[in-house]
Amino acid sequence: MTSSDPLLDQMPDFGVRQLLAADLDGRDPGINTSNFAAGVALCPKTLKDVTSIVSWCAETRTPIVTQGGRTGLAGGTTSAQGQLVIMMDHMNTIRDIDADTGVVVVDAGVTLAQLEDAVSPMGLTAGIDFAARGSCTIGGMVATNAGGGEAFRNGVMRQRVLGLEVVLPDGAVMSDLKCVIKANEGYDMKQMFIGSEGTLGIVTGAVLKLEKSIRKRQTVLASTQCAADALSYFHRLRAAFGPKLLSAEIMWNDYFETTSQALGFGGRFGHLEGETFFIADIDAPQDDDGFLEILGESLEAGEISDAVIAKNEQECNEIWLVREESFLIDKAYPGGCWFDISIPLSELDAFVKESTARVHSVDPDLKVFVMGHLGDGNLHYTIAKETPVEHLYSDIATALYTGLSAIGGSFSAEHGIGTEKQTSLGKFADPAKLSLMHAVKAAIDPMNIMNPGKVLPAQ
Ligand SMILES: Cc1cc2nc3c(=O)[nH]c(=O)nc-3n(C[C@H](O)[C@H](O)[C@H](O)COP(=O)(O)OP(=O)(O)OC[C@H]3O[C@@H](n4cnc5c(N)ncnc54)[C@H](O)[C@@H]3O)c2cc1C
DSSP states (O other): OOOSOHHHHHOOOOSSEEEEHHHHHTSOOOSOGGGGTTOEEEEOOSHHHHHHHHHHHHHHTOOEEEESSSOOSSSTTOOOTTOEEEEGGGOOOEEEEETTTTEEEEETTOBHHHHHHHHGGGTEEOSOOOTTTTTOBHHHHHHHTOOOTTHHHHOOHHHHEEEEEEEOTTSOEEEEOOOSSOOOOSSOHHHHHTTOTTSSOEEEEEEEEOEEOOSOOEEEEEEESSHHHHHHHHHHHHHHHGGGEEEEEEEEHHHHHHHHHHTTOHHHHTTOOSSEEEEEEESSOTTOHHHHHHHHHHHHHTSOSEEEEOOSHHHHHHHHHHHHOTHHHHHHSOSOEEEEEEOOGGGHHHHHHHHHHHHHHHOTTOEEEEEEEGGGTEEEEEEEOSSOOGGGHHHHHHHHHTTTTTTTOBSBSSSOOTTTSHHHHHHHSOHHHHHHHHHHHHHHOTTOOBSTTSSSOOO
16 A cells, blocks of 8 residues: 655655654644654664664655754754654663763763753763753754853853764764764864754764762842943852853843743842843852852942842742743744844943844834843844734844844854754855855765755855
């Protein structure tokens, strides 16, 4: 018997779980509703499964869309009929933990939360963290070069990965699972795959550096009159605590008010007033005098106007929820546009003010919700109003990105390019860099079967 899908009629039985349209219909597609549009997905569990599937795809020139936790925010996992989705979340074994060296070897489908659960009893942590931790996979984090709130002290995935195992577009395996920091063996090919968003190969395994986990944590939420004041407070904390300053996050007023109200915390944090709100986590015991002293100095200097110090785990979680529940903005204002930019810290205050004015020149009714990772200048904007504004995406993007490259910032900080920022990549990337990117894609994936139509703008 033949099915109505020619891909299914040809496909051999790889001995792995296969999901068809009817199975996929009942599943959460993740961030993008068209993630399952291909209508067929395979769930490999081993390296051998992946090589068999990819070899067949190479023979038949079947396009592959690799998916991890489908939490990516740039549209990199969207699929279409005629493509084959490969779900990596079933390949999820922690292969080895070397607690003395602080190194872990994992399958690509291990989630960040699963990794944390495995290493935290040993006093270790992945050294990278963000709100999608329960679903995002290490393979997806490698493929998007994920960042998060600890990047200002631990780096992004490019700095966390020591080695990689990748199935290449012809089914061959690049096994470069180094467990050491120093390995100068010619071109660092693993870096080519980090941030490549599934367009060059399928990451099946990774070696990651670990950090010592933090035992005591103080969390403070402070209101400041402007981003420049928040930055002064950040610099003061950094000078005082160095690596013990664990997180430094910022929210502008509209964002803070909308999420805290939606969470029902209006009463708890309502007395805080300011243009910006700053969350700092510090590795210090509850009664640490140094921490309170710095808080007093900052209040006296006028850097912060008021503050809440979390007294227990629950209060700490409440403060973090206000920052992390960004989807509450989308619930309140559906149909908005998302942006993910980074700005040199010295330019941050002026850039946000000027870019907000430029966005308002597109439409004065637009609401500009801004928050992000203050420590590294990475800001997330949601721009929305009472009615959907997707049709204004291009105008808003131009307003937001104006002047960004001149000050050394980036229009794509940590979420990647996917399908959402291809036009911007074509517009803002250095032409020589862009043509090198096309050359790399053609060399590694000459048949264009790995996540075709993603990242690179059409030539
Ligand atoms: C609430 C929330 C908060 C977030 N916060 C942050 C943040 O602070 N910092 C940050 O950087 N990101 C953040 N993200 C974005 C997202 O979580 C990251 O991009 C994450 O790294 C994606 O992992 P994933 O497994 O879900 O990948 P997916 O979404 O499944 O895939 C993302 C891309 O990687 C490719 N890919 C996936 N797995 C593989 C593989 N094994 N081999 C090759 N290619 C693969 C896909 O084809 C796609 O192009 C957030 C997302 C959400 C929903």
